[in-house]
Amino acid sequence: MPGFEDVWRPPVQRRPRRPETVLRPRTLGAVRARLQRIARRAPEVMVKVTGRTRDPAHLAAHLTYITRNGDLPAEGRDGIVAEGRQEMIELAQDWSAAAVMDSRRRANSPFSVAIILSMPAGTGAIRLRDAARAFAAAEFEHGFDYVLVLHTDQAHPHVHLTVRALGELGVRLNPKKADLDRWRQTFAEALRDRGVDAEATPRRTRGVTRKPERGALRRIRERHARGQGGMGRVASEKLKAAAQLAFGGPPKPTPWEEQMARRQQAVRRLYLAQAKLLQASGDADDRRLAIEIEGFVRGMPAPDSERLAIARQLRDANARVVVARKSGARERDR
Template sequence: MTGFYSPRGFEEALRPPVDVRRARITPAVLRKAGRRGEGEAAARVARLARRVPEVMVKITGRTRDAGHLKAHLDYISRNGALDLEGPDGERLKGARDVAGLSRDWAEEAAMEPGRRCNSPLSLSIILSMPAGVEPTRVRDAARAFAAAAFGDRFAYVFALHDEGRHPHVHLTVRALGREGERLNPRKADLQAWREGFARALRDRGVEAEATPRRARAVTRKAERGPVRRMRERYLAGRGPLPRVLEAAYRQALRDDARPTPWRAAIRARELAIRRALVAESLRLQRSGKVEDRVLGALVERFARSRREPETREESLVRRRTDPVRDDRRDRER
């Protein structure tokens, strides 16, 4: 084994984009040789380099009253056709049980001292993996994740949907905890939930990871659902162009557009990550262990295959100047 260690840059790349002093939820990923946890660190680096599927944990909304909650539970239970499972494995069967649960949660929330009229009754969460994963494993992982994340603190129910061979779980969590606390997740909590769901999947034989976008050389955030739907309506000729996209197009079409500070910061961060990857690859390939050298070669290929970071405005400019190459690049992503 060589005498130098993994630089801090790549370790920071695998942390979530939140203030770690407030979050304190992610341990160091790359550690000095011989430290405790090195095996898990190497496994995570290998999963990242192999580009294993990333889990999705997304808050899709909040319900505000009994009627809203009932409509949501009707949707995830397919109007009572699907059972809703609770923390202790109890099953709600049929529309009557679903209506009773929404009524109970609303009545309990109404007795909360000082509750505001618009305080949410529940949070709606989707736990998802790419198509092809066995649905029962996704459901079992979701069951384990919910028990670990919420346990006996917050009541919840969930249901598995498997339309189009894309299994995902709808998890509805009551916002009012059993001890009177309220569920108000932040970005750090969402990252912790992603990592917990990915770990539950791996425990059930499904390769899964939960890394930040920058660790995967992804610059742009996923398009928000409402914006995507408005864009699709616009392309179909059934509505106006969303304002956020209109502003992006105007900026991209300007000939006097100047480089912005955040673009330089994005490129500097990507350069630091690549340097750290190369250093880690060299360290591993100089090891006396075969498994280290194999992992080093894998990390090297991953570093070489990373795409240049690109903002949305830069993508629109490229579409304007070379649409053929842009379409080919988008198909490869």
């Protein structure tokens, strides 16, 4: 998809292309199909690395956890299903022994990498599991051992995929951002092959400018909300900065907020350039898609940052307090 991939793939260094060169005949079908999925806001897949184990006890605890102490079956790379807590412990022992015997292993080298594959609520669990199975085979079958476990105890079904960090040829699994992007694409395609509407695009493609909250910070925040600990240094610093912004006069955008706005403007221009090309098509379906793309761009949220969002919350909370105090004063005067 030359020329338009900057919208839905991580930015890379490339020569700029004019919009007229985007929809070439050999890629027209693929571009149109993806534009249709994006315009109708197809459900986004989630592929997330949730952690790594670094010692035998940790690995055994992880495998028994994802199988609910052996109650849930775990499927291996060879398709064999392992059941029971003891089988998970034995698998952990096998992986750990190989890792410890690796002469090139560092003290903190992981034994395994934990991945979660998920879709929004309403996705069929069996199709999700089959897509996860296809994803794991495509990415790891020829180099890394793994086990996958389906969980259906929450509103959205998800699969825990644990991959042995040490590959058969001595290569270690160390996923980077580009790997995660490819994994999402592979998983989304596997879902679509099984009749599940799915897409894998960067946040900026959908007009989302705020990064998701990190798991560790979320857990600290949740414990603080339950009265089980302090707010945390990072959250406290964010709150102070937002308070200065909320009550210190008109907000001045930071350099990264300005860059964020420029990036979203560029994304909007690229979408509208595609819509313009489609509007000139003699195909009625293309012209309808152009209208959908324009509507999608109009519905994109305005650029936002966590700092600005917290400042708005503080201003709103302060306004409610002021209104409540005035209302109370009027009641007392009566």
